[in-house]
Amino acid sequence: MNILLVYPKFPNTFWSLKYALKFISKKATHPPLGLLTVAAMLPKGWKKKLVDMNVTTLRDKDLEWADYVFISAMSIQNASVKELPDIATTPTPLWGLIARKKYATMSIQYSRGCPFHCEFCNIPALYGHKVRTKSKAQIINEIEALYSLGWRGDVFLVDDNFIGNRGKLKRDILPAMSAWMEEKQHPFTFNTEASIDLSDDEELMQLMVKAGFASVFVGIETPHEESLTECNKVQNKNRDLVACVKKIQGSALYVTGGFIVGFDNDPPSIFERMSTFIQETGIVTAMVGLLNAPRGTKLYQRLINEGRLLKDASGDNTDFSMNFIPQMDYALLIKRYKDILGRIYSPATYYTRVREFLRGYRPLQRKTFHFHFSYLGAFFKSMLFLGIIGKERFYYWRLFFWSLFRRPQLFHLAFTFSIYGYHFRKIFEECL
Numbered sequence: 001m002n003i004l005l006v007y008p009k010f011p012n013t014f015w016s017l018k019y020a021l022k023f024i025s026k027k028a029t030h031p032p033l034g035l036l037t038v039a040a041m042l043p044k045g046w047k048k049k050l051v052d053m054n055v056t057t058l059r060d061k062d063l064e065w066a067d068y069v070f071i072s073a074m075s076i077q078n079a080s081v082k083e084l085p086d087i088a089t090t091p092t093p094l095w096g097l098i099a100r101k102k103y104a105t106m107s108i109q110y111s112r113g114c115p116f117h118c119e120f121c122n123i124p125a126l127y128g129h130k131v132r133t134k135s136k137a138q139i140i141n142e143i144e145a146l147y148s149l150g151w152r153g154d155v156f157l158v159d160d161n162f163i164g165n166r167g168k169l170k171r172d173i174l175p176a177m178s179a180w181m182e183e184k185q186h187p188f189t190f191n192t193e194a195s196i197d198l199s200d201d202e203e204l205m206q207l208m209v210k211a212g213f214a215s216v217f218v219g220i221e222t223p224h225e226e227s228l229t230e231c232n233k234v235q236n237k238n239r240d241l242v243a244c245v246k247k248i249q250g251s252a253l254y255v256t257g258g259f260i261v262g263f264d265n266d267p268p269s270i271f272e273r274m275s276t277f278i279q280e281t282g283i284v285t286a287m288v289g290l291l292n293a294p295r296g297t298k299l300y301q302r303l304i305n306e307g308r309l310l311k312d313a314s315g316d317n318t319d320f321s322m323n324f325i326p327q328m329d330y331a332l333l334i335k336r337y338k339d340i341l342g343r344i345y346s347p348a349t350y351y352t353r354v355r356e357f358l359r360g361y362r363p364l365q366r367k368t369f370h371f372h373f374s375y376l377g378a379f380f381k382s383m384l385f386l387g388i389i390g391k392e393r394f395y396y397w398r399l400f401f402w403s404l405f406r407r408p409q410l411f412h413l414a415f416t417f418s419i420y421g422y423h424f425r426k427i428f429e430e431c432l
């Protein structure tokens, strides 16, 4: 049996990091983890070939060769997806099928499901409220497999909420990861996604840092309390969100954040407040999107009941579209939303945020630096595109020298954020 696994092309969006990847001569951020895992479940005797259309081209002869073609993509899943394999028995992905050098990050998955019920989110509907996790042995085998294949650098834990089962993390998983990282002399930097209540758990944050975690994506959504109530984001309510972010950052985890405008309860002042809030938190990578209602969410159903649903959500949170009729005037909402993006990614504001963040950021653990030749290329390309011909050149050089002399141990981060900033600015300029 010849099996062809095809990963469709991503459009150029906020998360594609297309403009940033070219600095390090990479073609994609992450490999297609789902397909690699499925490939590992197929009989050993079958021939397998993977075509990731983000890094290579799908040719007619690939299709002619195949008896079956498997396709995986992030989209609203249909009923057959409910027939999932038990995550606790999934094998280590067949990493050998990809050209690792073409990827900036490797990914693994520890858990599925989330205990929360945010109205706009389809994770609880797809994966359930009961958090299902892999075993300690599975996780260690997966990172060991990546290590044996020669991978060094970033590994993203793709869980929607990594801290859904804290007890097991503290007891089992994080101590095992720490011991493994120590033994191998810190070959990886882990990144993941977690809910804001991570900030309540000092012990958990310290264990994550010790295990080699560097960043967490947190769904902050909005600083407006009534909008948090509306979308049932209970874990974000009744707390000082700026202080929570600072607390996570203070534990040496840098926070990337998700924000939303377009809630029914958003007041006209939300746009100004959102920009100020982002600047205050020092969240460098702030993804601000328009509220949309994916199929399968409680929001989708509510909007149907209210006769406000227009179409399926596109899945692209930077395409300036909403799939329902908002309470606020639509044209005004889009205009003010663009104002937020223009403001937070203007070179002056963005670079100030980066500097503010780096000023207070104190990584606890000395990570082993893994040099790649692509970094050298990125260094010179950034000087050309950002430092000479970019409209951010003044801010670029100011940050460059400031970090070099004031925070030399964070110079690599300043440099990475400069490249990210270029991507974010370009992507929004393109959309605008």
Ligand code: SF4
Residues within 6 Å of the ligand: 114, 115, 116, 117, 118, 121, 122, 123, 124, 160, 161, 195, 219
């Ligand atoms: S916490 Fe995150 S993953 Fe969980 S329901 Fe809310 S948005 Fe979805």
